[in-house]
Amino acid sequence: QSALTQPASVSGSPGQSITISCTGTSSDVGGYNYVSWYQQHPGKAPKLMIYDVSNRPSGVSNRFSGSKSGNTASLTISGLQAEDEADYYCSSYTSSSTLHVVFGGGTKLTVL
């Protein structure tokens, strides 16, 4: 059981927009602006897409955006493309005494 809750799967057609949610608690997502998002294609290492809730690293398409409200962070992908099909993971700093970082369980994005 992951510390952060993500939907197992989402899907959308090319050109559409989708949003992936990431729900935690006031000890992680809700308490700090340290949420990041990662894209992972099969057999590949994860890639940073968003950091500090809504910042995009250099080289990441502006079709990817992040936001947060309360204990839930969200990743939105607009203008879906076939290459966006991948697994997406959220991560957050946590004040838990047993961990410093928690991940979501991952969301499989299917581009129809």
Next chain:
Amino acid sequence: QVQLVQSGAEVKKPGASVKVSCKASGYTFTSYGISWVRQAPGQGLEWMGWISAYNGNTNYAQKLQGRVTMTTDTSTSTAYMELRSLRSDDTAVYYCARGGVGATPWFDPWGQGTLVTVSS
């Protein structure tokens, strides 16, 4: 460009130890920490811990305390992760990644991953 290159796949028997290396290039090694994250087959990501490449301070996930040791060699810009008393459920791809704790609470970039298989 910033790059992390990990050592190759390992096959170990239960009870043995494994040590994975992660060689950094393209940036000042001591300016960032290195985190280790693992992914069991078909599963999600699990944070294992972090080491400061500046002073060697470490933070480990409590569930791995006592079995894991993270170290760095600043002369070769290489980080190491040793996991002892291996069990079958330690079978996973192990990734190193720059950052994760402190001033850079995100992981970027990641190494290519090292598959560790624990089997009798």
